Amino acid sequence: MMRTKTQRNVAVGILLLGATALGGVTISRASAADPNPGLDASVAVQQNSTPVADFSNLVKKVTPAVVSIDVHLKLDQAADNVGGDGSQDGGNDAMPNLPNIPGFPPGFPFGLQVIPHQQQVVEAKGSGFIINSTGIVVTNNHVVKDAKTVNVTLSNGSTYPAKVLGTDARTDLAVLKINAGHPLPYVDIGSSANVEPGQWVVALGNPFGLGGTVTAGIVSALGRDIGDGPYDKFIQVDAPINEGNSGGPLFNQQGDVIGVNTAILSPSGGSVGIGFAIPSDMVKRVVDQLVSGGKVVRGYLGVEAQQISPQMAQAMGLPTEAPATDGALVAAISPGSPAFRAGLKPGDVITAVNGSVVTNPSDLAADIANVDPGHDTSISYIRGGKTNTLSVAVATMPANPDAAFQKGSASGDQTPAVHNQSGLGLTLAPMTPDARSQLNLPDSTTGAVIVKVKPNSAADLAGIQPGDVLVGVGPTDVTNPDNAVSAIEAAKKSGAPAVALRIIRQGQALFVGIGLGKATPNQG
Numbered sequence: 001m002m003r004t005k006t007q008r009n010v011a012v013g014i015l016l017l018g019a020t021a022l023g024g025v026t027i028s029r030a031s032a033a034d035p036n037p038g039l040d041a042s043v044a045v046q047q048n049s050t051p052v053a054d055f056s057n058l059v060k061k062v063t064p065a066v067v068s069i070d071v072h073l074k075l076d077q078a079a080d081n082v083g084g085d086g087s088q089d090g091g092n093d094a095m096p097n098l099p100n101i102p103g104f105p106p107g108f109p110f111g112l113q114v115i116p117h118q119q120q121v122v123e124a125k126g127s128g129f130i131i132n133s134t135g136i137v138v139t140n141n142h143v144v145k146d147a148k149t150v151n152v153t154l155s156n157g158s159t160y161p162a163k164v165l166g167t168d169a170r171t172d173l174a175v176l177k178i179n180a181g182h183p184l185p186y187v188d189i190g191s192s193a194n195v196e197p198g199q200w201v202v203a204l205g206n207p208f209g210l211g212g213t214v215t216a217g218i219v220s221a222l223g224r225d226i227g228d229g230p231y232d233k234f235i236q237v238d239a240p241i242n243e244g245n246s247g248g249p250l251f252n253q254q255g256d257v258i259g260v261n262t263a264i265l266s267p268s269g270g271s272v273g274i275g276f277a278i279p280s281d282m283v284k285r286v287v288d289q290l291v292s293g294g295k296v297v298r299g300y301l302g303v304e305a306q307q308i309s310p311q312m313a314q315a316m317g318l319p320t321e322a323p324a325t326d327g328a329l330v331a332a333i334s335p336g337s338p339a340f341r342a343g344l345k346p347g348d349v350i351t352a353v354n355g356s357v358v359t360n361p362s363d364l365a366a367d368i369a370n371v372d373p374g375h376d377t378s379i380s381y382i383r384g385g386k387t388n389t390l391s392v393a394v395a396t397m398p399a400n401p402d403a404a405f406q407k408g409s410a411s412g413d414q415t416p417a418v419h420n421q422s423g424l425g426l427t428l429a430p431m432t433p434d435a436r437s438q439l440n441l442p443d444s445t446t447g448a449v450i451v452k453v454k455p456n457s458a459a460d461l462a463g464i465q466p467g468d469v470l471v472g473v474g475p476t477d478v479t480n481p482d483n484a485v486s487a488i489e490a491a492k493k494s495g496a497p498a499v500a501l502r503i504i505r506q507g508q509a510l511f512v513g514i515g516l517g518k519a520t521p522n523q524g
Contacts, residue, residue: 055202055253059214062255064185065131066204066212068153069139069162069176069247071124073146127205127248128152128176129257131287133183135160137176138287139247140262141167144174152178155212166290171231171282172262174247175290187249189287190256192279195235197221203239203261203275205248215240217273224276225362226263231369232362234276235259241275250277259283285370299371300397302337303330303344305361306510311462315498315513316347316474317385327351327382328364331502332509342392344381346502346509347475351387352380368394383475423492424499424514425457426450428470428481439467440507446479447471447504462514465505472502492516 124147128139137152144150150162160178167174178184202216217239225232237250241261250259259277266272289296305328308318312329327349333339344350350358353367354377371377373396380389428448429435435449436442448470453460472478473487491499498515 053200053216055200055214055216058202058251058253058255059204062187062249062251063204063212064155065129065187066155066249067128067130067137068206069126069128069137069143070151070153071126071144071147071149073122073124073148125206125244126246127244127261129204129247129249130184130186131189131257132186135178135180135184136165136287136291137162137178138189138260138283139174139176140260141169141172141174143247144176145169150176152176154180154184166294166296168286168290168296170296171278171286173260173278173283173286173290175287187251187255187257189280189284190252190254190258192235192258192281195219195222195252195258195279200253201237201239201258202251202253203237203241203245203248203277204251205241205245205261207240207242207244220274223362226265226276231282231366233279233282233366234262235279237275237277238273239275240271240273242271245275256280257283282366297373298369298397299373299375299377299394300338301364301368301392301394302334302339303350303364304332304509305329305350305364306331307360308349309513311498311515312500312511312513314515315496315500316349316511317496318349318382326357326359328358328361329511330381331511338392338395342379342390344379344390344392345383345475346472347383347500347511349382350379351382352378354378369397373397423516424459424488425454426459426464426470427452427454428484430480431469439469441469441504445469445471445504448478448481448484450503458514458516462512464501464503464512464514467505469504470501471504471509474500474502478502 124143126139126143128137128143130137144164144167147164150164151159152162153159158180160180162176162178165175165177197219199219200216201219202214204212204214207213217237219235220238221236222233224234224236226234235250235258237259239250241248241264245261248261249257250261252258258280260280260283261275261277263276264271265274265276286296308316308327308329316329330339330344330346330348330350332346333344350364352358353364354371356363356367358364358367368377371394373394375394376391377394378389379392380387382388427450429451431445431447431449433443436445439449450459450464450466450468450470453464453466470478470484473484473491476487478484478487488499488501496516498513500511500513502509502511
């Protein structure tokens with residue numbers, strides 16, 4: 001696995017779309033491999049000659065393959081999966097936390113409704129789509145998570161019990177199987193590789209229980225990272241999608257599925273024209289593995305990586321303008337991982353995987369995940385201003401890859417004194433057992449604890465915080481305040497315009513670039 005450092009604070013909520021039901025009309029088989037008469041000429045002309053898109057032929061073709069998914073789980077199961085702030089727990093990286101929504105009980109996930117039966121249950125309704133005639137259905141993981149029973153309803157009203165073949169929390173995808181006793185209409189999962197901003201798209205689903213609802217819009221952007229996980233590369237659309245659209249398909253004008261509608265960005269819980277769909281190329285790889293084996297196997301490199309800002313590029317001695325700032329900066333390496341055995345180090349900038357350009361940590365995460373475990377892959381990286389290439393034997397991602405980064409580094413002697421690092425505005429203290437306990441760090445963690453940051457100093461302006469643990473200066477490891485100060489002073493004497501401090505914050509490693517030219521002296 002490759003862990004990424006992304007901005008997690010969003011001004012408005014990113015919401016799951018799971019809820020409600022689907023209806024529709026019955027038409028002929030909906031395989032997108034059939035010709036789509038009229039789609040190439042799907043523009044009507046009004047009297048004023050203004051072109052208006054007409055998606056009626058497309059909708060008639062694909063509607064039979066779009067389904068409603070009804071999930072039941074006991075009330076205590078629902079409560080176990082919801083935190084006090086209304087967020088889903090379970091540690092499955094499903095989607096960002098959800099707010100309480102007016103009209104729903106406090107603490108319940110977005111879109112779940114309590115149905116008062118003799119034994120109180122929670123009913124969640126979402127969307128999905130059939131991808132072959134035998135009844136394989138694709139939806140979101142968060143739609144069927146911890147379900148007691150799952151039922152799928154076709155557009156003609158026929159309902160069938162569904163079996164969950166497999167789920168993948170990291171991409172929020174799930175695959176179901178229904179047995180109708182006869183071939184079912186289906187749609188094809190197309191390619192998202194050639195999707196372009198500005199092209200027309202159509203979404204089908206079940207917003208607010210209004211079954212068989214069609215909305216249209218354009219692709220607004222590609223590769224959106226909404227702070228959910230390492231594989232965020234969402235297609236952003238302005239087609240209105242709302243509660244109940246989760247797991248529903250996003251179509252291009254040829255009737256191919258190019259995405260799975262999953263989330264919206266909204267201050268109120270309703271659509272404001274910013275929706276997110278999982279790209280179909282990712283969907284195909286995940287679905288194929290879930291159908292064949294019930295789980296997803298991914299490649300594992302064993303690094304934490306972060307985006308390179310111009311300030312960080314300056315601190316690392318890299319060119320400061322894109323595309324020179326493209327790449328993934330290695331902030332930490334898991335001991336014993338493939339990256340560790342191959343010789344990668346913190347401070348390296350990975351620029352390509354098997355010749356595929358890496359522009360950011362998300363690219364690296366996706367490229368490594370797509371490597372079959374046990375196979376060698378070529379990694380291009382920059383170290384000390386020079387480009388290098390090495391071969392890494394990619395492993396299978398462990399069940400809990402984050403735990404590997406909690407082992408820390410080898411212990412060393414600790415210095416009891418507190419140091420004021422005069423040039424940057426930092427006050428450093430040794431790493432003691434009490435400090436490790438307070439910061440929830442492994443016993444083997446070494447470094448210098450930042451106990452004070454002088455207001456308006458260079459360190460303060462760069463975002464360094466008390467409680468951060470300084471573990472490296474550039475490529476140099478730091479085990480105590482003395483060698484931390486020495487390493488910083490050496491960087492200053494070298495004439496470098498900035499220095500890169502490698503820190504641990506809340507259990508995660510990252511680099512922070514600090515300018516050296518205008519540092520405010522620390523007088524205390």
